[in-house]
Amino acid sequence: xxxxxxxxxxxxxxxxxxxxxxxxxxxxxxxxxxxxxxxxxxxxxxxxxxxxxxxxxxxxxxxxxxxxxxxxxxxxxxxxxxxxxxxxxxxxxxxxxxxxxxxxxxxxxxxxxxxxxxxxxxxxxxxxxxxxxxxxxxxxxxxxxxxxxxxxxxxxxxxxxxxxxxxxxxxxxxxxxxxxxxxxxxxxxxxxxxxxxxxxxxxxxxxxxxxxxxxxxxxxxxxxxxxxxxxxxxxxxxxxxxxxxxxxxxxxxxxxxxxxxxxxxxxxxxxxxxxxxxxxxxxxxxxxxxxxxxxxxxxxxxxxxxxxxxxxxxxxxxxxxxxxxxxxxxxxxxxxxxxxxxxxxxxxxxxxxxxxxxxxxxxxxxxxxxxxxxxxxxxxxxxxxxxxxxxxxxxxxxxxxxxxxxxxxxxxxxxxxxxxxxxxxxxxxxxxxxxxxxxxxxxxxxxxxxxxxxxxxxxxxxxxxxxxxxxxxxxxxx
Amino acid sequence: xxxxxxxxxxxxxxxxxxxxxxxxxxxxxxxxxxxxxxxxxxxxxxxxxxxxxxxxxxxxxxxxxxxxxxxxxxxxxxxxxxxxxxxxxxxxxxxxxxxxxxxxxxxxxxxxxxxxxxxxxxxxxxxxxxxxxxxxxxxxxxxxxxxxxxxxxxxxxxxxxxxxxxxxxxxxxxxxxxxxxxxxxxxxxxxxxxxxxxxxxxxxxxxxxxxxxxxxxxxxxxxxxxxxxxxxxxxxxxxxxxxxxxxxxxxxxxxxxxxxxxxxxxxxxxxxxxxxxxxxxxxxxxxx
Numbered sequence: 001x002x003x004x005x006x007x008x009x010x011x012x013x014x015x016x017x018x019x020x021x022x023x024x025x026x027x028x029x030x031x032x033x034x035x036x037x038x039x040x041x042x043x044x045x046x047x048x049x050x051x052x053x054x055x056x057x058x059x060x061x062x063x064x065x066x067x068x069x070x071x072x073x074x075x076x077x078x079x080x081x082x083x084x085x086x087x088x089x090x091x092x093x094x095x096x097x098x099x100x101x102x103x104x105x106x107x108x109x110x111x112x113x114x115x116x117x118x119x120x121x122x123x124x125x126x127x128x129x130x131x132x133x134x135x136x137x138x139x140x141x142x143x144x145x146x147x148x149x150x151x152x153x154x155x156x157x158x159x160x161x162x163x164x165x166x167x168x169x170x171x172x173x174x175x176x177x178x179x180x181x182x183x184x185x186x187x188x189x190x191x192x193x194x195x196x197x198x199x200x201x202x203x204x205x206x207x208x209x210x211x212x213x214x215x216x217x218x219x220x221x222x223x224x225x226x227x228x229x230x231x232x233x234x235x236x237x238x239x240x241x242x243x244x245x246x247x248x249x250x251x252x253x254x255x256x257x258x259x260x261x262x263x264x265x266x267x268x269x270x271x272x273x274x275x276x277x278x279x280x281x282x283x284x285x286x287x288x289x290x291x292x293x294x295x296x297x298x299x300x301x302x303x304x305x306x307x308x309x310x311x312x313x314x315x316x317x318x319x320x321x322x323x324x325x326x327x328x329x330x331x332x333x334x335x336x337x338x339x340x341x342x343x344x345x346x347x348x349x350x351x352x353x354x355x356x357x358x359x360x361x362x363x364x365x366x367x368x369x370x371x372x373x374x375x376x377x378x379x380x381x382x383x384x385x386x387x388x389x390x391x392x393x394x395x396x397x398x399x400x401x402x403x404x405x406x407x408x409x410x411x412x413x414x415x416x417x418x419x420x421x422x423x424x425x426x427x428x429x430x431x432x433x434x435x436x437x438x439x440x441x442x443x444x445x446x447x448x449x450x451x452x453x454x455x456x457x458x459x460x461x462x463x464x465x466x467x468x469x470x471x472x473x474x475x476x477x478x
Numbered sequence: 479x480x481x482x483x484x485x486x487x488x489x490x491x492x493x494x495x496x497x498x499x500x501x502x503x504x505x506x507x508x509x510x511x512x513x514x515x516x517x518x519x520x521x522x523x524x525x526x527x528x529x530x531x532x533x534x535x536x537x538x539x540x541x542x543x544x545x546x547x548x549x550x551x552x553x554x555x556x557x558x559x560x561x562x563x564x565x566x567x568x569x570x571x572x573x574x575x576x577x578x579x580x581x582x583x584x585x586x587x588x589x590x591x592x593x594x595x596x597x598x599x600x601x602x603x604x605x606x607x608x609x610x611x612x613x614x615x616x617x618x619x620x621x622x623x624x625x626x627x628x629x630x631x632x633x634x635x636x637x638x639x640x641x642x643x644x645x646x647x648x649x650x651x652x653x654x655x656x657x658x659x660x661x662x663x664x665x666x667x668x669x670x671x672x673x674x675x676x677x678x679x680x681x682x683x684x685x686x687x688x689x690x691x692x693x694x695x696x697x698x699x700x701x702x703x704x705x706x707x708x709x710x711x712x713x714x715x716x717x718x719x720x721x722x723x724x725x726x727x728x729x730x731x732x733x734x735x736x737x738x739x740x741x742x743x744x745x746x747x748x749x750x751x752x753x754x755x756x757x758x759x760x761x762x763x764x765x766x
Contacts, residue, residue: 054682057701065697084701162696163678163688 006030006045013082015043015090023047026056026155032090040093041079048087058169059155060087065162066154067091070130073148074123094150099139099202106209107237110244113206114270117247119149120199121267125423127151128192128263131312133158135189137198138179139205158189160312177216178205182226182254190309192316193256196266200251200259207244208236212252226254227296232284242282243273249281261319261352264423268321268354268402271422277399319352320425325415325448326359327430328386334461335430340393342459343428347396355394355401357387358418360411380405412447420453427456522547525708525724527554527636527669529571530586531561531608532712532762533748535721536570538740539711546736548725552627554669555584555636557620559601560713560758562748564608567712568616583623584636584670585645591621596645600755607754632728633663637670647671651685654705658685665704665731667724673716674709674735678702690735692722698731706733712745713758719765 006028010017014034021029021042032043046060067089068078077092099116102108108116120142127134134141136156143150156174158164166174167189175184181197188194204212212230216222230252233245247269253259260266269276324343326336347353361379383405391401408414419427431445449456524543529536543551557571558564575581586601590609594602612620625642627634638646638653640660647670648654654677657666676688680702690696698704709722716722720737727733742762749759 054680057681061699061701065699161691161694163676163686165678165680165702168684168686169680169682 012043012086012088013080015041015080017043026059031093039077040095041090042076042093043088043090045088054169055174058165060089062157062165063089063153063155065165066132066157066159069159070127070132070154072126072130074126074150075154076150076152094143094145094152096143096145096150099142099144099206102206103139106206108206110207110241113203114244114247114273116144116149116206117199117203118267118270119144119147120151120202121196121263121270122423123149123151124192124195124199125263125267128195128312128316131160133160133190133192133312134195134198135184136175136179137195137202138176139202142202160190164189173219177222178211178213180222181256183256185222185226186304188309190312191256192263192312193259193261196251196259196263197253197256199263199266200248203244203248203251204230204233207240207248208233210236223300226300227293229254229287229293231287232281234284235286241273242278243269243276245284246276246278246282249284261354262316262321264321264425265319265354268356268422272402275402279399318350319354320350321354321356321422322346322350322426322428323356323358323415323419323422323424324391325427325429326357326387326390327432328359328383328390332430332432335432335459336390338461339428339430339459340390342457344394346426346428346457347394353396353400355391355396356404356418356422356424357391357401358404358406358415359383359387360414361405361407362411363407363409412444412451415444415448416451416453425454427452427454428459429456430459521727521729522549523726523728524548524551525554525634525667525706525726526551526711527708527723528556528584528672528710528712529553529561529567530556530710530712531558531564531567532721532745533561533563533566534741534745535712535738536567539721539723539738540570540574542736542738543723543725546725551579552634552667553579553581554634554667554708555582555623556586556669557581557584558590558608558612559586559604560749560754560761561745562752562754564611565613565616568612568619572616572619580627580634581623582627582634582636583620583625587620587623588643590617600757604754604758607752628663629728631662631664633661633666635666635668637668639663639666639668645670648675648677648705648707649673651677651687654687655679655685657705658703663703664700665698665706667706667708667726669708669710671707671715672710672713673707674722675707676733677705677707679704690733692735692737695732695734698733700731704733709735713761714765715761717764717766719763 006017008017008019015032018031018033021031023029027044027046030043030045032041034041046056048056064081067075076094079090079092082088124134132154134151134154134157136153141151141153143152156166158166173185173187179198179201181194183191184194201212213225216224233248234240234242247266251259251266322343324339326339328336343355347355361383384403387403387405406414406418415427427448429445429448431443445458449458526539551574553571557567571581586605589597589605590612594605597605625635633639635642638648638657640646640656646653646656648657648668649671658679674690676690676696677685678688679685706724708724709716711721711723714720714722718737719742720739723736723738725734725736746759746762749762750756
């Protein structure tokens with residue numbers, strides 16, 4: 001089956017070819033339909049020429065084994081695959097714009113770039129959770145569909161529980177010059193943070209209109225990024241906010257350990273610009289001088305960075321987003337101490353964790369929003385001060401902790417929403433003892449346990465008789 | 479009479495037709511399913527290698543395979559040696575063969591008749607201990623086992639497709655390539671090494687090994703060739719003491735490495751009580 005022999009109306013294994021789509025370098029694409037039509041579909045047909053380009057064959061094989069295992073809104077649904085005599089993959093047709101189509105509009109406003117970045121980061125986190133590293137992320141492989149980014153083309157990808165067909169065939173050096181991560185150049189195809197590097201390149205491009213490392217075609221030029229740092233984005237576009245530069249340069253760190261630990265943590269920063277801790281990265285105006293570059297070049301030359309290889313799942317397991325839901329009202333001192341202890345225990349075992357301290361201001365159902373209390377103080381600010389005070393005993397680096405005061409008439413729903421929106425892995429929440437009333441109405445923690453999309457730890461105070469009394473309104477403090 | 483019985487059984491085992499299913503079929507719920515096209519329920523074959531007279535492990539894995547709807551079993555050799563229950567192991571395999579299973583010859587089985595030349599002292603000591611434990615019927619059964627079994631484009635063997643009687647260990651790309659060159663089968667399944675590994679050969683001649691992750695469906699893509707070392711039922715050596723067997727869906731061409739925790743402490747106690755070398759009981763506890 002060569003592309004030349006394909007024409008509209010032709011039937012392949014029950015799929016009728018409708019119209020050709022823009023073809024890529026290694027495959028042609030057709031819109032197809034089936035008798036019992038389910039959803040819009042596209043057939044990807046690898047361009048296999050005899051004796052040529054085994055990468056095309058491998059890419060087809062890899063996509064054929066990886067795509068059927070991926071689920072969720074961030075990947076096209078797998079429909080069917082042909083055999084080797086008649087190779088094709090039929091998948092869901094994704095209606096939307098590729099990131100590549102935004103190229104003419106660059107530079108884009110920072111807020112828009114951050115929003116796109118968060119969508120792509122969530123998509124990456126979703127496939128990483130399913131053991132897959134994309135390894136060829138670039139604008140043409142990202143389609144924006146509504147609120148989601150959808151990733152396509154898994155031909156160069158790695159599934160950490162399946163044989164890596166690409167590695168053996170190509171000795172590891174495959175990718176796209178502008179986007180490939182330094183560790184990929186060093187033959188490591190097992191680090192999910194390689195995708196964060198590529199996303200950093202995309203974000204850099206979207207805000208500056210330039211590629212941080214150019215678009216080198218020769219493999220020998222790919223290595224330059226191991227020692228040559230890019231011009232900081234603000235050096236190209238001074239109007240860009242420093243928090244975005246911080247995020248982008250954090251993604252572009254040469255050492256994967258210096259990057260964000262997970263795509264979810266990156267998305268967290270992109271969604272909360274005002275919580276980004278600015279470091280030396282944010283302040284940089286130009287790239288490093290010849291001396292430090294030469295030093296790095298020598299170091300790379302004589303002492304290449306040690307590549308640690310771990311399963312994708314272990315990367316993610318070590319870097320959860322932990323959310324502490326804290327009740328700060330009077331009478332909860334014991335409980336908030338117990339909560340701090342529980343959070344410390346979680347963080348001890350998870351060195352790359354990120355902690356979000358959240359307090360929900362409960363609003364009266366029908367009252368208008370109040371921006372200040374009877375004394376004219378901003379209740380948000382007061383809560384924020386208390387949150388930070390609460391967290392002072394938790395040993396975590398400032399760039400790994402954030403404080404959020406939310407407001408809602410329904411605190412439990414708000415906590416669950418927050419957890420879902422930020423891909424929280426673990427909620428730690430206090431339970432204020434048990435009382436008759438609470439049993440009837442249902443407590444916040446019980447609601448959270450029932451609805452949360454992740455693990456929930458419920459913290460109680462030992463022998464909490466006094467707590468119960470406090471909660472039921474009696475003025476007998478703890 | 480015993481001789482006659484096994485003589486009748488063997489030809490049946492060579493027909494790789496649809497045989498009496500081991501049992502109850504609950505496969506769909508239990509074997510991992512990643513959303514690939516579903517196969518019919520009796521298409522799963524259990525691959526059992528290196529039982530090594532470990533009654534506890536054999537019972538647990540057979541039970542596991544039954545409740546998960548494994549339709550047929552292919553035993554890849556080494557029913558005896560090392561463990562304390564050789565008679566039980568051989569009887570069990572004989573019974574399965576009567577019901578349509580295939581059983582192949584392993585080097586420890588061959589050593590019962592041919593002697594222990596070429597074996598390490600501990601293995602030899604275990605064989606010398608084992609021989610008098612077996613009755614004539616059991617010994618006869620072992621001597622009649624074939625080296626290989628072929629089914630369409632699959633080959634099953636204890637050690638290697640290359641000179642099966644030489645009992646070469648497939649531990650690296652070089653030994654794997656010798657086995658690949660000795661057969662045209664698309665997929666070869668063997669035991670002998672006690673450490674699960676999956677070698678694959680691309681159409682361009684690139685060969686690599688892969689350490690399989692348990693319970694993950696691995697598609698054996700038809701345009702490359704595969705050599706699966708399935709791990710051991712009765713004496714795992716990959717630092718995981720749980721028994722290991724392979725589950726192969728011949729319709730979808732999917733292989734799963736299955737791990738089954740069993741009462742390895744009881745098995746180890748019996749090895750010690752039998753007076754076999756201490757290392758043999760220790761191995762069962764640590765899986766190495």
